[in-house]
Amino acid sequence: MEAFVSLAHGLTVAIQPMNLLFALIGVLLGTAVGVLPGIGPALTVALLLPITFKLDPAGSIIMFAGIYYGGMYGGSTTAILINTPGESASMATALEGNLMAKAGRGGPALATSAIGSFVAGTIATLGLTLLAPYLVELAVRFGPEDYFALMCVAFVTVSATFGDSPVRGLTSLFIGLLLGLVGIDILSGQSRLSFGVPELYDNIEVTTLAVGLFAVGEALYVASRRHIHEEKLEAVRGSLWMTKEDWKRSWKPWLRGTLYGFPIGALPAGGAEIPTFLSYATEKRLTKHPEDFGKGAIEGVAGPEAANNASAAGTLVPLLTLGLPTSATAAMMLAGFQQYGLNPGPLLFAERPDLVWGLIASLFIANGMLLVLNLPLVGLWVRLLSIPQPWLYAGILVFATMGTIAANPSPVELVMLTVFGVLGFLMRRFDFPIAPVVVGLILGPVAESQLRRALSISLGDPMVLLESPISATLLFIALVALVAPFVLKGLGRFKAVED
Amino acid sequence: MTQFRKGLWRTAIAAAAVAGFVGTAAAQMELKIMAPAAPGGGWDQTARSMQQALTQSGIAKSVQVTNVPGAGGSIGIAQLVNNSKGDGSQLMVMGYVMVGALLTNKSPITLDQTTPIARLTAEYEAIVVPANSPIKDAKELAAAIKADPAKVTWAGGSAGGVDHIAAALFAKAAGADPTKINYIPFSGGGEALAAILGGKVTAGISGYGEFESQIKAGKLRLIGLTTPADKATADMPSIKAQGIDLEIANWRAVVAPPGISADQKKALTDAMDKMAKSKEWQEILKAKGWEDAYQSGDAFAKSLAEEQTRTKEVLTSVGLVKS
Numbered sequence: 025m026e027a028f029v030s031l032a033h034g035l036t037v038a039i040q041p042m043n044l045l046f047a048l049i050g051v052l053l054g055t056a057v058g059v060l061p062g063i064g065p066a067l068t069v070a071l072l073l074p075i076t077f078k079l080d081p082a083g084s085i086i087m088f089a090g091i092y093y094g095g096m097y098g099g100s101t102t103a104i105l106i107n108t109p110g111e112s113a114s115m116a117t118a119l120e121g122n123l124m125a126k127a128g129r130g131g132p133a134l135a136t137s138a139i140g141s142f143v144a145g146t147i148a149t150l151g152l153t154l155l156a157p158y159l160v161e162l163a164v165r166f167g168p169e170d171y172f173a174l175m176c177v178a179f180v181t182v183s184a185t186f187g188d189s190p191v192r193g194l195t196s197l198f199i200g201l202l203l204g205l206v207g208i209d210i211l212s213g214q215s216r217l218s219f220g221v222p223e224l225y226d227n228i229e230v231t232t233l234a235v236g237l238f239a240v241g242e243a244l245y246v247a248s249r250r251h252i253h254e255e256k257l258e259a260v261r262g263s264l265w266m267t268k269e270d271w272k273r274s275w276k277p278w279l280r281g282t283l284y285g286f287p288i289g290a291l292p293a294g295g296a297e298i299p300t301f302l303s304y305a306t307e308k309r310l311t312k313h314p315e316d317f318g319k320g321a322i323e324g325v326a327g328p329e330a331a332n333n334a335s336a337a338g339t340l341v342p343l344l345t346l347g348l349p350t351s352a353t354a355a356m357m358l359a360g361f362q363q364y365g366l367n368p369g370p371l372l373f374a375e376r377p378d379l380v381w382g383l384i385a386s387l388f389i390a391n392g393m394l395l396v397l398n399l400p401l402v403g404l405w406v407r408l409l410s411i412p413q414p415w416l417y418a419g420i421l422v423f424a425t426m427g428t429i430a431a432n433p434s435p436v437e438l439v440m441l442t443v444f445g446v447l448g449f450l451m452r453r454f455d456f457p458i459a460p461v462v463v464g465l466i467l468g469p470v471a472e473s474q475l476r477r478a479l480s481i482s483l484g485d486p487m488v489l490l491e492s493p494i495s496a497t498l499l500f501i502a503l504v505a506l507v508a509p510f511v512l513k514g515l516g517r518f519k520a521v522e523d
Numbered sequence: 524m525t526q527f528r529k530g531l532w533r534t535a536i537a538a539a540a541v542a543g544f545v546g547t548a549a550a551q552m553e554l555k556i557m558a559p560a561a562p563g564g565g566w567d568q569t570a571r572s573m574q575q576a577l578t579q580s581g582i583a584k585s586v587q588v589t590n591v592p593g594a595g596g597s598i599g600i601a602q603l604v605n606n607s608k609g610d611g612s613q614l615m616v617m618g619y620v621m622v623g624a625l626l627t628n629k630s631p632i633t634l635d636q637t638t639p640i641a642r643l644t645a646e647y648e649a650i651v652v653p654a655n656s657p658i659k660d661a662k663e664l665a666a667a668i669k670a671d672p673a674k675v676t677w678a679g680g681s682a683g684g685v686d687h688i689a690a691a692l693f694a695k696a697a698g699a700d701p702t703k704i705n706y707i708p709f710s711g712g713g714e715a716l717a718a719i720l721g722g723k724v725t726a727g728i729s730g731y732g733e734f735e736s737q738i739k740a741g742k743l744r745l746i747g748l749t750t751p752a753d754k755a756t757a758d759m760p761s762i763k764a765q766g767i768d769l770e771i772a773n774w775r776a777v778v779a780p781p782g783i784s785a786d787q788k789k790a791l792t793d794a795m796d797k798m799a800k801s802k803e804w805q806e807i808l809k810a811k812g813w814e815d816a817y818q819s820g821d822a823f824a825k826s827l828a829e830e831q832t833r834t835k836e837v838l839t840s841v842g843l844v845k846s
Contacts, residue, residue: 164721210710213595213627213682220631226598292717347736348716359571368736434602480707481676481723 027153034381038389043086043382047390050087051397054094058111059102060427065095066352069360081364082379086386088357089340093145093390095353096296096336097398100137100329105130105408106420108239112230113296113332115462116304118238120317120324127320130406131264135399136274136322137329139266142395143275144282144330148337149387151286152344159290160345168477169488171293173498175471178298180502181305182463192456199447200464203228210473211480223436232428233465236441237458239424241448243417248449250413264403274326277307281330289338292350293474296335297466303327337387344368344380552583552794556777557615558590559599565730566596566616569643569775572811573616576804582797595624595681597632604636607780611787614640618775620684622834626844627683637778638788639827641795641819644808645772648689648749649731650762653722654742661747661765664726665697672703676724678715682708683844685773686728688837689749693728696768719743730773732812774816776823792819 037043057068069088076084099114104121117137124133151159183190183197206217207227218224266274284299284306307323308314317324342348347368349355361368366376373380411419428441451458482488490496554577558570567590574586591599596617607613615637625633652658658667668675672694679686687708691701707724709715716734719727720742727734727743737743747762748755749771755761762769779791798804799817808815818826838844 164717167718167721167723208597208628211682211708213624213708215628223598225628226592293714342717346716346720350714359568477707477709480705483673483705 030377030381031153031385033378034383034385037082037378037382038086038385042080043083043386044389046083046087047090047386048393050090051094051097051390051393053087054091054096055098055101055394055397056094057091058095058098058100060423065091066356068095069353069356076360081366082382085357085360085379085383086390088360089383089387090390090393092336092353092357093333093387094394096145096333097138097141097394100141100332101134101405104133104137104325105405106239106416106423107242108420108424109234111296112234112462112466113300113335114329115234115238115297115459116300116328117325117332119304119459120321123318124320124322124325125406125409129320129322130409131402132266132270132322133320133325134402134405135266136270136326138395138398138402140274140278140281140326140330141333142391143278144285144332144334145337145391145394146388147279147282148286148289148334149384149391152337152340152387153384156341156345159287159341163291163342164346166291166293166494167492168474168481169492170494170498171291171474172471172478173489173492173495173502174288174294174298175467175474176502177498177505178301178463178467179471180505182301183460193460196451196456196458196460197464200461200466201468202464203233203461204465204468204472207469210469211476221436223434227469228440228465229437230462230466232437232440233444234462235424235428236444237448237451237461239420240441240445241452241458243421244445244449245452246413246417248453264406270322273311273313273322277303277323277327278330280306281327281332282334285331285334285336286338289335289350290341291338292342292348293470294335294338294350295466296332296339296351297463299331299335300328301463303331340387344372344383347372552790553612554583554586554794555610555613556586556588557599557603557613558588559596559603559615559617559621560590560592565646565732565773566618566775568811569618570616572804572807573643573777573798576798576801576807577794579803580798580801582794582801595628595684596621597624597628597630600625600630600634600637601632603778603780604632609782609784610780611783611790613780614777614791615779616775617778618685619773619830619834620680622831623683623685623688623838624681626835626838634778634827634831636781638781638783639824640777640779640788640791641799642774642776642816642823642826643795643799644813645774645816646730646732646813647772648685648728649734649738650689650693650746650748651719651727651734651738651743652725652746653719654744655722656725656744658725658746659744660760661762661767664746665693665767667725668694668697668699668704672699672701673705675705675726677704677706677726677728678709678718678724679706679728680708680715681710682706683838684708685771688834689769689771690728692769692771692837693762693767735812772814772816776827795819 053068054065057065068091076087095111096113099109099111100117100121103109103114103118104125107118107122109115109118121133121137124130183193206224208215208225215225281303284303288294288299289296304324304327307327308317311317311321311323313321339351339354342350343354343358347358349358358368366372366379425438425441428437448458478488479486489499556570556573558567560566570588574588577583577586591602599615600617600621603613603615622634650664658664677690679690687706690704690706694704695701709718715727715729716737718724720737726746731748734743738745745760747760747765749769750759750761751770752761752764755764777795779788796819835844
């Protein structure tokens with residue numbers, strides 16, 4: 025219960041008017057940058073660091089946390105409305121969210137994402153309050169072999185989920201894995217498939233690929249279809265708000281998403297993408313309305329959005345308890361701490377409890393602010409869809425290009441955006457799912473380097489993958505997930521024959 | 524109203540971002556410092572500390588820090604040499620790691636193409652083991668490596684970087700074959716630290732600052748620092764003083780793009796000279812535990828050239844670069 029006493033003390037720090045103002049500025053800025061593809065929370069915190077030096081440490085760190093949480097909210101808005109994920113973590117949201125928006129259900133999609141983010145963020149922050157010291161013990165026990173096993177689970181569940189045909193899903197996944205090979209190999213320092221182009225040494229930027237495939241590809245596809253039949257978009261069909269049915273279908277995915285997001289986010293090499301994909305795959309499998317997936321299922325928005333925000337809180341676990349930055353934004357926040365001569369780590373909780381608990385308390389407040397800020401905006405955001413299609417898609421193209429250049433000012437990046445746009449168009453035209461490409465690009469290189477690290481540590485003995493209990497368990501889960509659908513199908517056929 | 528305000532915010536941020544990237548050098552000192560690494564690492568911290576010292580002491584009106592991560596700085600230097608030619612307001616942070624990375628990556632661009640400005644700091648490497656490791660000091664670690672270099676796993680930064688070089692030199696000094704070491708590169712300090720704390724590797728090697736709070740909290744045991752023997756204290760044992768001949772410093776410096784005029788070079792050098800003496804910079808050095816290794820002008824250009832030759836010899840002798 026000590027944690028609650030400390031938290032109450034932290035609340036008194038957080039509700040000081042100046043700190044509330046900082047939290048508000050943070051969430052506003054964060055939402056804004058989350059909406060723009062390319063300009064993420066990490067860059068924003070980096071730009072603000074020198075300005076905040078003169079400010080009170082508690083205030084500016086509270087603001088940074090607001091930016092972080094706000095960015096996670098903002099990314100989903102564009103993902104749902106215009107199929108342009110602001111961050112790679114909101115890619116899974118775009119899948120069903122944009123379909124909902126096209127079906128006139130953009131309002132409920134935005135609402136379930138805002139409320140789900142609030143629920144997940146609050147639960148995960150509570151987890152941060154109570155479990156941080158224990159969770160971090162577990163997190164450092166995760167070795168390279170365990171990460172590799174986790175990637176296997178992600179590969180199996182994700183590739184089985186996307187698209188109607190496994191062959192098409194796997195083809196897309198392999199395109200992504202191939203793209204993931206481009207660049208300098210982390211373990212040997214040698215470049216692969218980069219053909220002497222220095223920009224390619226640094227691997228293919230995930231945002232460029234995601235924006236190219238999703239936004240540019242979509243714009244090209246819509247333009248090519250215009251003469252055949254014009255798709256009439258209705259901004260609002262049915263209720264703008266979530267119906268009773270929507271609530272019923274959302275609350276479980278919110279909780280499950282949180283359960284994926286928080287622990288995986290707390291892993292030093294976990295990240296926000298894996299939990300969102302896992303959540304999407306889980307919801308697709310568990311839903312009572314499988315017919316809705318592919319047409320805009322609310323579960324497919326609620327789960328990944330919750331996972332996304334819970335992982336943001338999870339990231340703070342290793343940052344505050346060990347001083348381990350596990351995402352770009354966390355690294356910038358670490359720099360923020362150090363700017364005041366504070367070293368996050370085992371001693372920070374003891375040395376500056378007011379600061380740590382003030383920060384945690386203001387996370388709760390920032391979360392509340394984001395909900396209040398975002399729900400009334402739902403009605404206004406969906407109006408965006410009533411813009412005539414040619415204008416809307418022209419705007420999306422400008423938006424996508426600007427974001428890509430802002431993130432990486434190089435002509436090579438623009439060429440890549442265009443090539444990926446054309447690829448996205450062709451894949452749509454010939455009915456290949458696009459999400460697995462991005463999944464392959466994100467997870468492929470991680471899986472490869474973790475496996476090679478594991479084998480390097482074990483002196484080349486592959487048994488290390490089975491000797492670690494965490495890895496063995498995860499590999500078993502992956503195997504079950506791989507085999508179960510075929511077995512169940514077989515049993516079903518068997519039964520049918522018996523009948 | 525809220526919608527309108529939000530729109531404003533977005534426009535403002537987009538404008539700021541766009542303006543930042545096309546910014547031009549004005550009469551007043553407006554600097555751009557590129558950290559050729561992701562946010563949070565050593566070069567990034569150096570760039571941001573410079574930003575802080577330069578603006579607070581009034582030497583520069585504004586300083587913008589950009590990150591161009593990748594390949595031990597190979598991407599950053601390529602961008603500096605190709606895209607910023609003649610830009611007298613651009614600086615790039617670099618260090619010993621880049622000297623090695625350019626060699627191991629067989630980069631077509633070399634440091635000779637840049638304009639050396641000043642060396643700023645030096646940081647010694649620290650070798651640590653998990654607190655429950657049976658290895659107590661540098662001698663025992665050396666003995667383990669001599670017995671079988673492959674069985675001693677090292678966690679550190681990128682391949683061919685200062686961590687990697689120091690690990691190879693340690694093995695060589697211990698009397699083992701340095702080409703046989705089992706060095707596992709991690710991206711970013713966090714992941715390597717997690718692997719050491721989790722007991723996944725035998726030893727970790729990185730700048731002392733990366734390990735400091737964990738050593739103080741008793742979670743890591745400090746085997747020694749790569750300092751000269753006479754610098755050792757009870758808390759900061761020197762590896763050399765323990766009988767293993769290893770001395771290496773990870774220095775950091777700034778260079779400018781090629782093709783800048785003599786006046787521009789002088790202006791940049793003067794700004795660095797002023798910064799190095801400023802109260803603000805000295806405070807940062809103290810807070811971060813960085814050794815002041817300031818050197819500018821021709822003296823730095825000369826020592827940079829010497830360091831390149833020496834590093835090539837070291838890397839070739841340990842088998843990381845084929846001659």
